[in-house]
Amino acid sequence: xxxxxMEPRKVRKNYHHGDLRAELLRSARTLLEQQGISVLGxxxxxxxxxxxxxxxxPHFGNLTGLLSALxxxxxxxxxxxxxxxxxxxxxxxxxxxxxxxxxxxxLFTLMFRSDVIDRKDPILATAxxxxxRMLTLLIDNLKDHPPQRTRTGTRAAHWGxxxxxxVLAIDGFLDVLLSSQGEDMxxxxxxxxxxx
Amino acid sequence: xxxxxMEPRKVRKNYHHGDLRAELLRSARTLLEQQGISVLGxxxxxxxxxxxxxxxxPHFGNLTGLLSALxxxxxxxxxxxxxxxxxxxxxxxxxxxxxxxxxxxxLFTLMFRSDVIDRKDPILATAxxxxxRMLTLLIDNLKDHPPQRTRTGTRAAHWGxxxxxxVLAIDGFLDVLLSSQGEDMxxxxxxxxxxx
DNA sequence: GGAGGAATCTTATCATTGATAAGTTTGACT
DNA sequence: AGTCAAACTTATCAATGATAAGATTCCTCC
Numbered sequence: 001x002x003x004x005x006m007e008p009r010k011v012r013k014n015y016h017h018g019d020l021r022a023e024l025l026r027s028a029r030t031l032l033e034q035q036g037i038s039v040l041g042x043x044x045x046x047x048x049x050x051x052x053x054x055x056x057x058p059h060f061g062n063l064t065g066l067l068s069a070l071x072x073x074x075x076x077x078x079x080x081x082x083x084x085x086x087x088x089x090x091x092x093x094x095x096x097x098x099x100x101x102x103x104x105x106x107l108f109t110l111m112f113r114s115d116v117i118d119r120k121d122p123i124l125a126t127a128x129x130x131x132x133r134m135l136t137l138l139i140d141n142l143k144d145h146p147p148q149r150t151r152t153g154t155r156a157a158h159w160g161x162x163x164x165x166x167v168l169a170i171d172g173f174l175d176v177l178l179s180s181q182g183e184d185m186x187x188x189x190x191x192x193x194x195x196x
Numbered sequence: 197x198x199x200x201x202m203e204p205r206k207v208r209k210n211y212h213h214g215d216l217r218a219e220l221l222r223s224a225r226t227l228l229e230q231q232g233i234s235v236l237g238x239x240x241x242x243x244x245x246x247x248x249x250x251x252x253x254p255h256f257g258n259l260t261g262l263l264s265a266l267x268x269x270x271x272x273x274x275x276x277x278x279x280x281x282x283x284x285x286x287x288x289x290x291x292x293x294x295x296x297x298x299x300x301x302x303l304f305t306l307m308f309r310s311d312v313i314d315r316k317d318p319i320l321a322t323a324x325x326x327x328x329r330m331l332t333l334l335i336d337n338l339k340d341h342p343p344q345r346t347r348t349g350t351r352a353a354h355w356g357x358x359x360x361x362x363v364l365a366i367d368g369f370l371d372v373l374l375s376s377q378g379e380d381m382x383x384x385x386x387x388x389x390x391x392x
Numbered sequence: 393g394g395a396g397g398a399a400t401c402t403t404a405t406c407a408t409t410g411a412t413a414a415g416t417t418t419g420a421c422t
Numbered sequence: 423a424g425t426c427a428a429a430c431t432t433a434t435c436a437a438t439g440a441t442a443a444g445a446t447t448c449c450t451c452c
Contacts, residue, residue, distance in 0.1 A: 149389055156370055157357060157361075160358075160390060162356075185346065190349060191352075194349045239437080250440085250441080253441080
């Protein structure tokens with residue numbers, strides 16, 4: 001239906017979009033969440049944005065550049081969502097992490113698809129390490145003292161659990177777990193339980 | 197270098213390979229582990245097997261069919277690796293799970309790439325559910341009683357942790373965790389610690 | 393044992409993709 | 423106003439997966 005907020009800046013006749021870079025990222029994200037990662041081609045994105053298929057090159061170079069930029073926004077959003085709960089303990093933070101994944105399954109998946117994004121892209125690398133540093137910081141604030149573990153072990157254990165739950169939730173395996181069991185339990189309750 | 201064991205059955209002149217189906221799966225797996233999932237095209241696989249690019253169609257239909265069959269062998273191998281430790285507790289089983297992922301990173305990744313495999317393929321679905329049933333069975337045998345959890349919650353928590361560690365290990369994030377910390381610790385030790 | 397029929401494999405072709413060179417339009421700066 | 427660089431389009435290329443048509447081989451039934 002092309003919900004198009006009438007943009008006040010440029011008239012957008014033919015050439016020169018105004019902020020094509022941002023709109024390409026928007027289009028890509030919409031397509032990503034609506035139709036999945038497999039349709040996320042250069043032509044589909046530019047078509048959705050209403051420009052020619054070569055219009056992305058000046059802004060992103062190639063498809064990998066565009067997807068890397070999109071993944072970068074994902075890491076930034078995740079970090080922003082994590083920040084308010086930094087002091088609230090790992091349980092709350094785990095929920096935020098998994099909820100972000102469930103609410104943005106395409107984007108979250110893209111963030112860990114090293115075959116289509118360029119991890120050596122400096123901007124992406126910065127955002128990525130910032131987010132993971134935030135995560136380890138968060139885990140280190142943990143109240144329940146490590147029983148017999150290395151600090152690194154504790155970090156891996158928690159991040160692993162949270163990340164695994166996120167991935168399994170996106171792939172539908174948690175729903176399978178839920179429906180195979182008789183107990184009618186919401187996914188949210190299951191996560192709350194598993195993250196305890 | 198094309199290490200080619202002289203096959204005794206068919207002479208393999210031109211037509212009729214003998215067991216092309218198996219060889220295509222072998223070629224695909226080799227390429228997958230050697231060069232990553234992004235080069236796993238129909239043409240690359242058939243080229244590696246020394247046949248024409250249309251030779252896979254009679255056996256697998258299309259690329260998705262081939263990759264689904266390959267993923268199926270992955271689920272079967274994982275189940276076979278898990279079976280001997282079924283009684284040994286969740287710690288040992290977790291190690292087996294993650295080791296399988298680390299030793300077969302491409303295959304393991306493919307097994308959870310729902311965009312390139314067909315989860316509705318009956319054979320794949322059978323192998324997949326068999327493996328996950330084995331996993332839940334294994335977790336249910338757990339010694340450490342669930343503290344305050346639903347059984348489903350315990351299953352999700354354990355599978356999540358193990359799967360998350362596997363994924364993070366493949367993507368190199370655990371190495372980052374290890375190297376950022378001063379403690380020189382092997383990945384194996386880290387996993388052993390985190391899975392406790 | 394040979395002949396037909398079906399399955400396997402090849403060749404040729406098509407639509408589609410990402411990349412890129414060359415040309416056109418626009419905005420910015422002097 | 424005039425110039426120049428950036429943004430955008432058009433046209434084209436090599437490569438991909440799919441598939442139809444043809445060649446080869448295996449297998450079964452007479």
